[in-house]
Amino acid sequence: MKTRIVLLGPPAAGKGTQAGLIRERYGIESASPGAMLREQKLAGTKLGLKADAYTRAGRLAPDALVVQVIREWLAARNGAPFLFDGFPRSLGQTAGFEELLAERGAPLDIAICLEAGPDVIRERVLRRRVCAACGNTVAGFEDSRCPRCGGALERRGDDNLESLETRMTEYREKSEPVLAHYRDKKLLATVAGDRPVEAVFKDIAALLS
Numbered sequence: 001m002k003t004r005i006v007l008l009g010p011p012a013a014g015k016g017t018q019a020g021l022i023r024e025r026y027g028i029e030s031a032s033p034g035a036m037l038r039e040q041k042l043a044g045t046k047l048g049l050k051a052d053a054y055t056r057a058g059r060l061a062p063d064a065l066v067v068q069v070i071r072e073w074l075a076a077r078n079g080a081p082f083l084f085d086g087f088p089r090s091l092g093q094t095a096g097f098e099e100l101l102a103e104r105g106a107p108l109d110i111a112i113c114l115e116a117g118p119d120v121i122r123e124r125v126l127r128r129r130v131c132a133a134c135g136n137t138v139a140g141f142e143d144s145r146c147p148r149c150g151g152a153l154e155r156r157g158d159d160n161l162e163s164l165e166t167r168m169t170e171y172r173e174k175s176e177p178v179l180a181h182y183r184d185k186k187l188l189a190t191v192a193g194d195r196p197v198e199a200v201f202k203d204i205a206a207l208l209s
Helices: 015-026 033-042 046-056 063-077 091-104 118-127 161-184 197-208
Strands: 004-008 082-085 110-115 129-131 188-192
Touching: 004 015, 004 161, 015 082, 015 197, 033 046, 033 063, 046 063, 063 082, 063 091, 091 161, 110 161, 110 197, 118 161, 161 188, 188 197
Parallel strands: 004 082, 004 110, 110 188
Antiparallel strands: none
């Protein structure tokens, strides 16, 4: 069973949804640097407000800032299994992450990339909402309350077409080299993310077993 996992892919490829299903099925705690930074923003910390300025511009947070958040998260869990959703997003983050794992003697088991076409990505970005209370991402807004905690749902600051264009450019320039890196290390597996949630999860479960 693979228990040290990163889940990669373009914006709105379904990473958050699949991370939640993996957590429920296998008990592997998942974390998204984006969600962690949004929590910092809600708490009004300097780190959170600084990261939010990048997010609203549709830009990735600086590598050093993101790796700092990951370091603190790993240290607090002392070697427990992990799933990072949407991390690492650049070669700089990848290098920092690998240093952290080497320090702990716990190398990555697998990097899974969810793939989705541009039309699917645009539709999902315009429809999804995030819970203001717990940070849960909801694919759609038929209900105004979060299904996890009942909190109010709101649109993310970067969920608009202008920011999406910037994010996709940064994904191609910064994140696609990460996929090539993990491919070279024989750690990368790809899964079509523009299918029903259950079908995507079935393929992921097979990769983890």
